[in-house]
Amino acid sequence: MNKYVKYGLIAVLVLGAMWAAAFFIKSNSKSATAYDTKKPFTSNIEKKTVATGKVIPEDEVEIKPQISGIIDKIYMEEGEAVKAGDLIAVIKVVPNEQALNSSRGRVRNAEIALNNTKIEYDRSKALFDKGVISSQDFLNLQLRYDQAVQELDNARADYQIIRIGSAGGSSSANTNIRATVNGTILEIPVEEGDQVIQSNNFNDGTTIATIADLSKMIFEGKVDEGEVGKLQLGMPLEISLGAIADQKLEAKLKFIAPKGIEEAGAVQFKIEGDVEINDSIFVRAGYSANASLVLEKKDSIMVIPEALLQFDRETDKPYVEVKVGDQKFERRDIEIGISDGVNVEIVSGLSFEDEVKIWNKTEPIKRGEDEEGNEGGEEETS
Template sequence: MKKVIIFGGIGLLLIVVLLWFGKKNSASPISYDTEKAFKTSIVKKSTATGKVVPLEEVEIKPQISGIIDKIYLEEGALVKAGDLIATVRVVPNIQSLNAANGQVKNAQLAFDNAKVQFERNKKLFDKGVIARQAYENSELSYNNAKQSLYNAKSDLDIIKRGTTAGLGKTANTNIRATATGMVVEIPVKKGYQVIQSNNFNAGTTIARIADMTKMIFEGNVDESEVGKLIKGTNIDVAIGAIEEKKFPAVLNFIAPKGTDNGGAVQFKIKADVSLDDKYFIRAGYSANAEIVLDKRDSVLSIKESLLQFDRKTEKPFVEVLIGEQEFEKRKVKLGLSDGVNVEVLEGVGPEDEIKIWNKVDKQKSSNDDGEL
């Protein structure tokens, strides 16, 4: 009898243990949190990377080839049109110099001959031997020969020294500013050889002058967003070198043609930047422009992290709480998104509890870490 009681007690205990384990295993090991939809303003922005550059920048180039003899200004100096920047010492071309010397000698011979004829005809005219017409013709030849000799000597001086008597401030060896502004760059130094600007060569840049009071943003936007841009749109420009400050700007140019940049087609944009007198903006600062593409004010929204997508249709849905850790699948129609929040047009209301499917409740046991 005792054995029956003992075995019966053991069997009953075993049944109780099995029932307890079955109940425990049937319960869901994961407890999900929920969130409600909320109203907020959603702004979709595009960020264009680029730099801030002067609106007007002028390159100063020499009108004669030679060697930089002296530089009178430094980068950052303010100049007016006509101010002297540098001087060039001419290194004459041997072939041109030889030709100019030959022209001077020929002009000298012609002048000497014309002078002898003029003086002879003058004496004959004074004696009444020749007519006035012959005298005046010899005088004209003499004056022409004299002018030709002067011109030949001037050409020789220009080839030798880059200037000649009487040119004054217009001498080709004096490199002067052609615009008012700040000298932002002087890429040459004393002793550098420079080439004149001509039809076949752009010439060596002596200096760059820019108006630093007028700056623009130049950047690039992706082809997927360029169609949404409108000229005249207000944008914010954030300059990397100036923290916690955004400069207002107005979009004034969108390139009609894109360029291939690493497989992605991008379009250049420009915007006039409104400067702040408290900050000195240097040419070439890297900057980012935030452009508002679309905006919704006070609309019903949810976090994008709450969305799930059907594997077959790839359409979005959420899971809504209908009981104790019981959820039902609901398809949703979405609107504008800013990458964090998304507008909900249909599917859920402000009272619905939406499952946070990718976040596990803190009360879950440590044995279940990593499960979804």
């Protein structure tokens, strides 16, 4: 082998060994990660749950007609305030032809019967005045005459009701649809010209209007079965409205459903709460809302950030690492209590003097490296 080639190979091997040694030294010269610590501290914890739902009027009254027909005129609009007795709409009656003809025939029969009875009454009265017939016979005939008059009046009234919906056009006519309670008109689902059906034993009837008192609102929502057992009637609720930002309403829990409803594999229980309405805001019926309920609260207890907890892979029990020297830590099993998702209660295992390792610390991005990466990205894009 040529001596120059031999010396060249030796030089390459020497340079490679020197580069490897330099890389090893540089890699091991990096400082070890320094962990920060945090001591337990005193704080208050509230364990809350949130129920989603909506704000609705406590009572909604549906106004329905007592006679079938066609909407002739609507006098109110949605959103208007009304009082009991205010006229909302008028119905034009479209009578049934068979019923109308039958009623007309009844009137005619009553007129014929009255005419016949009147002839007998007039003849008997003349005989009674002359003393030919007894007083008892005359009184019996007079009773028949009065009954015939009353029958004709009844037949004519029934005929008027079938034909126009009212016997005499009074303010209490069935064709006049009036508010039955004080409140605000939430909805008028019909228009002029629409046909409506009367309310009866076999049909709910057509709704002409829906009225509610918007000063008496309730929250209606649902909570999960895992939390419903911790609720109690009278608990305070904090209502957040989706349509009104930065506004909170106070409420009190007044109802918890005794039976749950399964939804998407989870059992939900309906709850209701009386909402205190502020005069400064106008709450519309049907606003979506969230109700925050405090399930458990503890004041002045020892806590640590929940992020400091670690859990045993086999037993799933919580523990932390406590500082025992310079960057030296030992495992400490602890017992925890309630948590609000940020801090967790320490029941036992720690003291206020212990320094707990922040084990999941994230390294901040150096400004120089970040700018370098951005420059590189810009060059590649260009």
